[in-house]
Amino acid sequence: MNILAVESSCDETAVAIVRDGRTVLTDQIASQVELHRIYGGVVPEIASRKHIEAIYALADQALEKAELTRKDIDAVAVTYAPGLIGAVLVGVNFAKAAAMAIGKPLIPVHHIRGHIAANYIAYPELKPPFLCLVVSGGHTMLVDVQDYTKMEILGGTLDDAAGECFDKVARVLGMPYPGGAALDKAAASGDETKYVLPRSKPGANPYDMSFSGLKTASLNLIHHAEQVGEELDIPSLCAAFSSAVSDTLVPRAMMALEKTGYKKLAVAGGVAANSRIRRDITEAAAKLGAEVYMPPLSLCGDNAAMIGSQAYYEYLSGNTADMSLNAYATKSILGEAL
Ligand code: KG4
Ligand code: ZN
Numbered sequence: 180m181n182i183l184a185v186e187s188s189c190d191e192t193a194v195a196i197v198r199d200g201r202t203v204l205t206d207q208i209a210s211q212v213e214l215h216r217i218y219g220g221v222v223p224e225i226a227s228r229k230h231i232e233a234i235y236a237l238a239d240q241a242l243e244k245a246e247l248t249r250k251d252i253d254a255v256a257v258t259y260a261p262g263l264i265g266a267v268l269v270g271v272n273f274a275k276a277a278a279m280a281i282g283k284p285l286i287p288v289h290h291i292r293g294h295i296a297a298n299y300i301a302y303p304e305l306k307p308p309f310l311c312l313v314v315s316g317g318h319t320m321l322v323d324v325q326d327y328t329k330m331e332i333l334g335g336t337l338d339d340a341a342g343e344c345f346d347k348v349a350r351v352l353g354m355p356y357p358g359g360a361a362l363d364k365a366a367a368s369g370d371e372t373k374y375v376l377p378r379s380k381p382g383a384n385p386y387d388m389s390f391s392g393l394k395t396a397s398l399n400l401i402h403h404a405e406q407v408g409e410e411l412d413i414p415s416l417c418a419a420f421s422s423a424v425s426d427t428l429v430p431r432a433m434m435a436l437e438k439t440g441y442k443k444l445a446v447a448g449g450v451a452a453n454s455r456i457r458r459d460i461t462e463a464a465a466k467l468g469a470e471v472y473m474p475p476l477s478l479c480g481d482n483a484a485m486i487g488s489q490a491y492y493e494y495l496s497g498n499t500a501d502m503s504l505n506a507y508a509t510k511s512i513l514g515e516a517l
Pocket of ligand 1: 315341343357359449450454481
């Protein structure tokens with residue numbers, strides 16, 4: 180089954196064609212990052228307009244690269260939530276029109292379910308059940324993936340997402356948007372013991388996390404150094420920050436592995452590209468004898484291939500939509516309104 184998948188929830192316009200959930204025939208991405216960089220973050224209005232300009236040509240390009248025609252497409256999938264609402268609407272409307280034009284089913288896909296599915300592309304042998312640590316720009320949570328479309332959230336951030344924190348701290352350090360990758364790179368030559376940053380333990384649920392205290396502490400440290408004219412050791416601060424984020428995520432993931440009894444841990448979302456987190460997870464999981472699944476960097480960030488992968492399983496579960504499909508800025512990974 181060839182699924183044409185569309186992703187436009189943030190600042191990447193993406194169209195992919197994925198066969199039977201696992202084989203990517205083509206994965207086209209038009210990134211707007213350069214455009215938003217001068218503003219230090221995504222400007223939603225600009226993102227929506229750029230999606231509209233790019234999407235039609237990108238879909239044509241996807242067909243051309245895959246050497247397919249519209250007749251070869253069996254369904255159209257789209258990210259319908261969550262994301263910048265104007266941006267998501269562009270993809271949803273395009274997908275509705277495309278599905279109607281070719282007379283094929285329309286499959287709505289939750290963006291975070293898509294991030295998890297990036298692992299199905301990277302690891303053709305991976306099948307649920309498994310535990311997934313989702314770490315993106317907007318979401319941070321531990322998900323019990325019981326089946327392709329049946330999941331339970333064990334816990335997650337009560338405030339900021341890990342990616343949001345990376346970007347905010349990087350921005351204050353003068354790194355270009357989105358700063359997570361630059362901060363990661365700078366951390367490589369730093370001494371993580373030079374600065375002490377907090378690790379918080381919020382609430383009663385041991386799987387819940389909080390990053391706002393870490394963010395505030397990091398920003399205060401930077402501003403204080405500026406005010407007293409103290410030269411900041413940026414690589415060391417980046418290393419201390421990365422280790423604090425990793426210390427928040429990794430022990431909880433290990434606890435969840437022990438609780439669920441799973442021997443498979445997948446990592447998903449843009450922050451899954453972080454070298455410190457990748458290293459710590461690999462080491463900790465090895466101690467528990469668990470297998471780790473981490474998509475290559477190209478599949479960690481937003482892309483449409485992951486949407487096409489998850490769409491296949493949504494389709495098999497009967498999760499299709501009609502022309503009344505709406506777009507949502509927020510929606511739980513379980514499909515509930517937030
Ligand atoms: O999953 P994603 O592409 O978009 C959302 O769905 O939010 O995640 C983007 C986030 C950004 O915050 C970006 O800075 C972060 O992933 N990121 C990283 C790294 N590469 C991307 N954060 C830390 N280290 C990295 N190497
Ligand atoms: Zn994403």
